[in-house]
């Protein structure tokens with residue numbers, strides 16, 4: 001398509017800009033629907049929390065210091081993904097990759113900690129089958145964990161593309177959506193930490 | 204050993220699951236036979252490539268819309284067949300020992316009827332109309348996310364196949380269209396029926412959610428220059444309300460179905476009767492989605508009627524601003540009334556009163572709309588075409604449905620009406636008289652836009668009158684029966700109650716509706732056969748909105764140049780200014796999405812995934828999930844997704860169309 005006149009190319013660029021903008025709005029809206037999804041799970045948790053059926057309540061099983069470390073790991077990863085995006089915006093490819101790898105490792109750490117917490121509970125006989133409270137606890141936290149896993153997969157794809165290809169502006173667009181997603185999961189986790197763990201340990 | 208291998212390979216699927224009773228087996232064989240016939244025909248006429256390139260992988264919303272409509276019409280026929288069986292059973296009422304349906308089979312059929320009609324008829328038709336009309340009405344060539352649109356359609360398609368699979372293997376859910384626990388729990392329903400129901404709705408529902416986001420962004424970001432929100436056609440406004448509801452309501456459905464499925468698969472205790480679970484939680488959740496769902500369906504119908512009544516009254520719509528406000532009010536209020544579906548559950552007088560009053564309040568904006576439509580006709584030059592007849596029928600049946608709805612919104616009275624045939628009559632008034640009539644109006648109204656020829660008006664009018672008479676006969680008696688104490692979902696009753704006469708009237712009503720369906724099929728067939736005589740130009744109805752400003756049938760790129768809008772009823776204004784034949788001095792290249800096969804592959808993998816969960820075939824589940832993930836990653840990282848249509852080609856095409 002070498003015979004393009006410059007005018008056409010400008011209108012083409014404008015169209016691509018608009019596509020990116022649409023994607024960003026669409027992604028914001030998707031995040032909003034995800035908020036509704038988590039809100040529903042929170043509501044279910046709130047309703048079923050008293051339903052311990054003679055089993056343990058939150059205060060009996062939550063290990064707050066452990067969860068606090070988990071929280072810190074995720075918070076730091078939210079910071080590092082921001083640094084990665086910043087580096088990418090300035091075109092520092094190596095730095096961007098480095099920060100993304102750090103974020104990826106922190107995300108893995110978070111997931112591993114969560115799974116070990118689950119395994120511990122299950123080993124104690126406090127799995128999701130035990131009571132409605134535990135069902136709703138496991139489902140809420142694991143749904144967040146699943147989102148983290150999806151985010152990690154996404155991050156992996158971005159890192160590989162960064163290494164293999166040079167940065168295109170579409171990739172930059174994708175990376176900023178990824179970082180948005182990651183911050184969003186951080187905010188959701190703050191809610192989980194306060195409502196599930198903190199309030200659960202207090203009562 | 205062998206047993207174990209078989210179980211790993213096939214989960215809980217055994218040859219026994221293919222054995223069905225005669226009616227179901229007949230339907231199953233007919234369905235599979237039709238499929239084989241279709242495949243044979245496509246092969247014989249060497250049409251696979253055509254099917255693949257022009258339809259299956261197409262991202263053109265006009266094509267996707269037509270596929271939605273075809274699937275929905277087939278499902279309408281299936282749902283209608285179910286209704287016939289249900290009524291036949293109630294008419295005969297086991298007299299002289301003739302049992303048409305066993306009670307278990309009766310339960311499966313009303314569950315199938317309700318679920319299919321809502322998810323695969325009404326939803327499908329609404330999305331079909333969105334795809335066909337919305338972009339063009341907004342002066343746009345496409346939706347915001349063309350690839351996502353294809354994914355949505357194929358997820359819808361996958362859900363449709365899953366809900367029909369029990370005809371061949373396994374059983375259908377017997378737990379009603381909303382599958383309340385504990386009946387839908389493992390204890391009372393260990394078979395595959397409820398799982399089919401869950402995963403059909405889950406997969407189709409995710410498709411609907413994605414579509415909702417897609418069209419919402421389309422409306423916000425893809426309007427022609429100059430078309431401010433308050434200059435949008437009311438149909439676009441109604442779609443905005445409907446998609447906003449989808450975005451807030453469907454995630455609730457996703458969660459609810461997922462939790463029910465977890466209860467059944469890994470022994471969680473969300474909705475069980477032991478270990479702290481709460482069935483009432485399920486009922487709250489499902490209606491927190493379910494009530495908005497009825498507005499998701501009916502708002503677009505309101506939008507369609509608004510376009511139809513303005514066009515055929517030759518006037519602009521009366522009270523545009525109040526229409527918009529009414530749509531916004533309905534959108535918000537529809538999240539505040541869900542409890543009216545279970546006043547009898549015992550939430551207490553205060554709570555019931557609140558939800559009763561909210562329900563009455565939501566009737567007000569709806570009433571505003573009815574008056575606006577009637578005022579639009581007032582002093583207009585009304586043309587009683589088929590779409591207009593559907594509108595008139597709608598006004599009557601919908602108002603009756605609205606009035607009976609307000610009756611039920613009084614909690615004390617609802618203790619009498621709840622779960623009676625009165626309720627069944629009410630919601631069919633809304634959903635048949637509202638949604639279905641709306642889509643029928645849309646079908647006859649916009650058909651020439653996409654085909655270049657009209658539907659035969661005579662047959663259309665005959666279809667309308669058969670439907671209207673049939674509808675009144677079929678559902679009028681149910682109000683009376685409801686008062687007499689007849690409950691819904693009832694497969695037989697004591698003959699001494701004297702209800703049979705009214706059931707026979709209702710049965711005759713269904714036959715009239717069936718006649719209407721036949722007339723509609725005949726109408727389409729006849730109009731296609733005589734399409735030369737029915738051929739029309741681009742503006743057959745003297746319409747008002749932008750979708751009529753393009754050629755008929757529209758080119759792939761729809762608008763050769765994107766129009767600039769200055770007023771509401773933009774096309775009407777263009778006609779007044781004699782600008783409809785204006786041609787630009789030069790054209791620009793147009794970029795359109797290339798065909799993509801990934802949407803279809805994702806849909807098919809989701810279909811396999813659903814079947815694998817239902818039958819507990821875990822290896823297949825993992826394989827299909829991996830396919831979905833890999834294909835999505837590949838699809839979403841692709842950059843080269845658009846093709847160019849050169850300006851010269853557009854100039855040539857426009858000239859050709861102008862000279863025809």
Ligand code: HEM
Nearest residue numbers: 286289313314317320321325379380627634691692693713
């Ligand atoms: C086309 C004409 C239709 C006829 C003749 C018809 C007839 C019936 C009948 C006989 C029942 C069973 C009532 C009972 O409980 O005793 C029923 C239930 C139902 N119908 Fe229809 N119907 C029609 C269209 C529709 C449409 C278009 C929808 C939705 C879009 C719909 C949604 C439902 C639902 C949700 C139920 C309740 C199922 C349940 O109890 O779980 N119907 N219908």
Ligand SMILES: [Cu+2]
Nearest residue numbers: 494541543544
């Ligand atoms: Cu409702």
